[in-house]
Amino acid sequence: MHRLFPHTPEDISKMLGDCGLTELSQLYVDVPQELKLKEPYKLPARMSEPEVRRFFDDLGRRNRQGMICFAGAGFYDHYTPAAALNLVGRSEFLTAYTPYQPEISQGTLQYIFEYQTMMSRLTGMEISNASMYDGATATAEAMMMAVASVRKRRRVLVSATINPAYRRVVDTYAHYHGIEVETIAEADGVTSREDLEAKLQEFSDVAAVIVPVPNYYGIVEDYTGLSELVHSNKALLVMTCVAADLAVLKTPGEWGADIACGDSQSLGIPLSYGGPYLGFICSTKALMRKMPGRVVGATHDSEGRRCFVLTLQAREQHIRREKATSNICSNQGLMTLYVSIYMSLMGAEGLREIAEHGHAAAEYLAKKMTEDGRASLRYPDKPFLNEFVLRTDYPVDTLIHAAMKSENILAGVKLNEHEILMAATEMQTREDIDRLAAVARKCN
Amino acid sequence: MIYYSKTHEYINMINDTEGYVGISAFAAKQLGNVVYVDLPEADDEFEQGEDFGAIESVKAASDLYAPVDLEVIEVNEALADDPRLINADPMKNFIMKVEVKDASQLEELMDEAAYADFCAKEH
Amino acid sequence: MNKELYGNLVFELSHKGRKGYALPANGLDNAGALNDMPAAVMRTGAPDLPECDELTVVRHYNNMSTNNFGVDTGFYPLGSCTMKYNPKLNEEIASHRAFAGLHPFAPASAVQGALKAYWTLQQLLSEIGGMSEFTLNPFAGAHGELTGLMVIRRYHESRGDTKRRKVIVPDSAHGTNPASAAVAGLEIVEVKSRPDGTVDVDDLRPLLDDTVAAMMMTNPNTLGIFEKNIPEIAHMVHEAGALMYYDGANLNPMLGVARPGDMGFDVMHINLHKTFSTPHGGGGPGSGPVGVREGLEEFLPTPRVVRRHVNSDDQPVAEENRFAIEYGPEALGSISATLGNFAVQLRALSYILSLGSDGLMQVGPLATLNANYIKEMLKDDYLLPIETVCKHEFVFDGLRDKSTGVTTLNVAKRLLDHGYHAPTIYFPLLFHESLMIEPTESESLETLDDFIGVMHDIAREARETPDVVINAPHNTPITHPDDTEAALHPILTYDELAAQ
Incomplete structure (x- = not known):
């Protein structure tokens, strides 16, 4: 038997007997024969716990790990207590x-x-x-x-x-x-x-x-x-x-x-x-x-x-x-x-600090990304908290791919060829931002 | 004269054109403790069969349907404060006072005796 | 479970000046950073949230949890909810660090492992359901129903057939079926059940015309009875130009036995939190993948995950771009911002891989065996309205002896005293005293025997000392909460409570 089923063969016989039956298949006499599975599912054989872990470890390696995340668009990389x-x-x-x-x-x-x-x-x-x-x-x-x-x-x-x-x-x-x-x-x-x-x-x-x-x-x-x-x-x-x-x-x-x-x-x-x-x-x-x-x-x-x-x-x-x-x-x-x-741990003060960190980081990010004059804020006169649209002279794809490859940074969410939505939270540092800005300076 | 609909609303006519609309004692008992009545507003107009509100108990809810074409003259605001009044006396604690738009539609409803038969069958 | 009520609210443990967090240093001037924001768009005053140190919070929620009953606490025979064991490995996989940090809008090349996990589960569910393709985006069973009905409407729409606005639903259906149909803009037509709870084919026939979009069924039905006329029903519905929808809430007993696709269903949903062992979490998050037969795939909601070996120019696709996200033009639209409850999907994938083909083949028969065993052992004391072999669940119409005044509600509450969760009660609506029991395949013979013993004890109590049952529970953290008061004067926040 499988580790997730408690039934021994003796249990099954006893229970069937108490139901006046002899075989499990009799529990399905009402299912028309032509509807029944003729053979087992065409699925992998059972795996032990170590095998399942290994399967997911292998899958996990196909994901880029530990990226610094400036992507937002409604979903943000925050501290998870x-x-x-x-x-x-x-x-x-x-x-x-x-x-x-x-x-x-x-x-x-x-x-x-x-x-x-x-x-x-x-x-x-x-x-x-x-x-x-x-x-x-x-x-x-x-x-x-x-x-x-x-x-x-x-x-x-x-x-x-x-x-x-x-x-x-x-x-x-x-x-x-x-x-x-x-x-x-x-x-x-x-x-x-x-x-x-x-x-x-x-x-x-x-x-x-x-x-x-x-x-x-x-x-x-x-x-x-x-x-x-x-x-x-x-x-x-x-x-x-x-x-x-x-x-x-x-x-x-x-x-x-x-x-x-x-x-x-x-x-x-x-x-x-x-x-x-x-x-x-x-x-x-x-x-x-x-x-x-x-x-x-x-x-x-x-x-x-x-x-x-x-x-x-x-x-x-x-x-x-x-x-x-x-x-x-x-x-x-x-x-x-x-x-x-989360809110009990943070309290109002914690949420405020998080907003301050996000805002300070986003302002610094905006400043650094626009410093070389080849990118600008799309809506420079509008107040933002921790996210903004950057308009770039260089293709956004170039920035996203270069940042990912050379610095393991997710630069943001692409809006179109020359606009990218960038967000900052308490999870990115001044140094992360400097590294991203350095990548941007090399984009063409 | 009191008329009843198949959806258990009554209309208690006080003259040729005006009457009180509420839910029957049978319906009130079926619902159990009423905890909320969604009341219409004065001057609202409804066609026969149209839902004009809803009534809720802890574990059931039922829409309220206009027994005839009507216009709301006033609603029984007391039900907003204490919906249990409906359980206490559904006839006295009507839901709204209305003006009947088409008195001929009253003929399509049941009288007291016919409604009693109807409930006996439904139960 | 702790029988003493803990009862504190976190607001009552708050102490000004305490905190349970520390933020990373970011090398920037954060304090006062918000001063440059226009005052007009900023809130006046901070929200009144608790101020607690970490240990206070940890003890609070741990103590609170001891007043709760879960599958890990004891037997949970809740009909139609499939409260099977939730293997611990699945929890470990769900919080795997290689998936937990992925942003939903990261480029596909950075999340190939996640997309492959999604795609793999799609494939496995297609094989199990006998369908061509699945979307995993729906967040719950009811969301799956809604999505499936949208697929059906989109299908009719795509053929220019706009007058099909009715959906036929058996009177024994789960409450979500008619509600989902209503939200999908469909009109509900109820078809009656025969005394054995199955669909009355003669009642169905006249309902089928060119205004019917779909027939929605769960099989086995909510009485645990297999609809053996399903091939005929499917044929009739298809003849009328409508589609067959399978409510997968009761899929568990069919594992290893028969597939909805082979029964003639065109669209189905699966509750991963029922059949595929993801935890119910006190009400969610669940997951309600929707599968469709061949020919309906393009109508599935976006975003969709696809596997590509060649691109549109027939050039080979590199390994790092093998899995991609698409927004097809024929899709019904989107029913979620992302690809759904991804961590729930990972749990289900872990479960299916753990069981494997051979393990899955045993799920249905063992779940059905457990249900029949309880049914047979209790039918002397409890009224069994339908005397046939059941599937994963069955329904008693209360106690056999109706003279005691003990109701199904009383029996359910008395079970709580004995350390069991109550069965589903007063559903389906076909009987006055419905008591619906679903044991699942996870439970051992000893557990079932103990439960059977207690159910017999309760029946005896009902005869000998009925007040003990009628006034139950006696041995729970709280007893007889005032539902009427709660509904009459709703108090929905601590502020309203404190103002009393």
């Missing part, structure tokens, strides 16, 4: 199912409640749900939530400055869900207020306006007056955010947003080639009943002890079925534990 990495591996957390039995799930329910609190404080919103998949799907779900909250309006306006990887997902959900998406034009790297006003004039059925914090180009846009404009047109304001940045940037709550969404990967979650990350949705309490996904609430037990339960379940897919406006069931639960631990 050992305590957070370790604690999410606690098997009581890791191997539990959704906390449908609150009596034996207070651990899970408690950390989700902590997470909801921390996210609402970080975003400046009143409430948070218990997580979405990633920032892109969270933004798409926020769109559907807004449409479900506003009667008989099925159009959303999306700023041209949101992350295009998010926009693709928003467009996909909108297409199949029957929502019209209009783009608010960009003017010098930011959302055009003029175009937004024009579109709000043109369309009387706008349910929501979606804008980014910060935007895809790293620019921190000034949304003064935006919520008044959107609300006077009876639409909702949705902000899609990089979570960690809200420790220092004006929050969706302060801007007057109705829904804040985005990705919390920036709260110290390993990059891990795309996931698991952590989508979030926070909102005003007024929209609580339209919130997708799970929500944990506080209550008391029969002996008066404070405890936590999944609540507002009547909103959810398993009850609403075909009336549901979201189908999310499994979410990214364990990652809410990760960021709760």
Whole structure:
């Protein structure tokens, strides 16, 4: 028998006998013969643990290791605390199912409640749900939530400055869900207020306006007056955010947003080639009943002890079925534990220091990359936190490949032949930046 | 005169054109402890069969459907503060007062006796 | 599990001035760096987050974890959730340093190992599902369903057939099926079950016309019964021009026995966190890969991972560019920003390699044996509405003796006292007292016998001292939480709690 199965041949015979059977195949008498596998799967033979390790070590060697990472575009290389990495591996957390039995799930329910609190404080919103998949799907779900909250309006306006990887997902959900998406034009790297006003004039059925914090180009846009404009047109304001940045940037709550969404990967979650990350949705309490996904609430037990339960379940897919406006069931639960631990270790001061480091490094990076006059900031007049677009005289591909080969540095995310998006965090040093700038000086 | 729909809403007519809309005692019992009522707003208009709100208990939810074409005159705001009033007395604690747009549609609904039969079969 | 409630919240352990981190020195002037930002775009005041040293945080979450029940704690017979053992090796692989630091938008040449891992899992799942190709991008089972239905809509759209907007779903379906269909912009038509829980073919026939996009089924169904009419159903659905969708939530008993592709399904999803042993993580992250039969590959969502030996000019591709990411024009669009929950995919790949072909062939039969064994040993005390061989799970309609006043909920809660997780209850909706049990292949005969013993004890208690069962649980960190109060006056943050 395989190490993962406890059954001895004697066990199998006994159990079959107690079921009035003699062979395992009799358990499948109801499966038509022509549907049954005629031979074993054409798959590799079983591997021992050392063999599996070796397989992944071999694969791992095909990845470039230990790169200094100036790539961002929504996902950032941050410090991942050992305590957070370790604690999410606690098997009581890791191997539990959704906390449908609150009596034996207070651990899970408690950390989700902590997470909801921390996210609402970080975003400046009143409430948070218990997580979405990633920032892109969270933004798409926020769109559907807004449409479900506003009667008989099925159009959303999306700023041209949101992350295009998010926009693709928003467009996909909108297409199949029957929502019209209009783009608010960009003017010098930011959302055009003029175009937004024009579109709000043109369309009387706008349910929501979606804008980014910060935007895809790293620019921190000034949304003064935006919520008044959107609300006077009876639409909702949705902000899609990089979570960690809200420790220092004006929050969706302060801007007057109705829904804040985005990705919390920036709260110290390993990059891990795309996931698991952590989508979030926070909102005003007024929209609580339209919130997708799970929500944990506080209550008391029969002996008066404070405890936590999944609540507002009547909103959810398993009850609403075909009336549901979201189908999310499994979410990214364990990652809410990760960021709760992360934020508990960091505190507000730690998040601020991280933002300062990122900003100082990004400013130094911008200065060094433009020093020789062969590259310039694409939007020099716009404020950025830790990411910016660099326009280069030399091909971006040359820079990316040279930096990778000679310095093991990932220079950024290519936007087009002569524009690259570059980000800095607390993980890169002055020396790393000097090395990258030196590579750039040699690019042609 | 009280009329009932197959989706368990009642409309309790107070004159030829106005009435109170709520959910039947049968439906209230089926749902259990009501924890939330999603109320429409005054002046909203709904067509017969259109959903005008929703009602939730801890483990169930149900949309509310307009029994006839109607316009909302006022909603019962007390339900926002204490939705359990519905369990206490669903007839007294109506959801909204409405103006009926097409009185002939009332004929399509069930009277008290017919509704009692209907519930007996559904149970 | 610790039966004493720990109960503290991290906010209550916070102490001003403490911290649990140290940032690397970067050689730059960081302090005050943000002063050049325009005040209009900066937040006023810092968020109120905990201030804790590392040990306080570690003890807090460790203590919290002791009030939680996982597969590693004890038997978890939760129907339709496939709570099998999550091998430790998979966790080690998932956090492998050679993958953990990779940026999702790194050039393909720098991440060939990751792309090969993704591509390899695609291939293995295709063989297991009997499909032509998989995407691993969907983040969870419901996300897979949504993606699969989008594939189907895209397929009809590509043929200019836009009137197909209905999806037929059995009344025994998982709640996510109709919800996923609704999100995908499809209208749900329910088809009735026969008394044995299988689809009523006569009820299905009149529903099939040229407005039907797909039929969505799980096989075995949520009662654990194999739909033996599946070839006929698939034929009827295909004749009507619609596609067959396989909800892979119940794939486990089919491992080693039959493949959805061979049953006539065109599109399917797999829950890696069920069948392929990745941990549930208290609700996620999961992974819901979607497979399609030949002819539908181009509709799969982007980004897609492809293997190339030659480029578009027919020139050989260097080893370092063997695997690439594509955004094809016919794709349904994107349903994720990246290639999905990559670390979850690594775990599933590790599991499949550990089992190998021969190990996988045994999964279904052993899971099915365990379920039938429990069913047969308990049907004297519990009402078994469908008396046939089941697959990986089965449903009791509560206790056989209904005179005691003990409900399925009571039985479930009493199990908690005995150190078991509860089965799935009140689902499927076909019975009033549904109690759905799925043991998985991971559990030993001794574990099953202990569970059977306890279930018999509970049935006896129900007859002799029913109040003990009705008032359960008695022996858990909390008991009888007030759900109504929680829903009536929702308190969703510590701030709301503190304001009380």
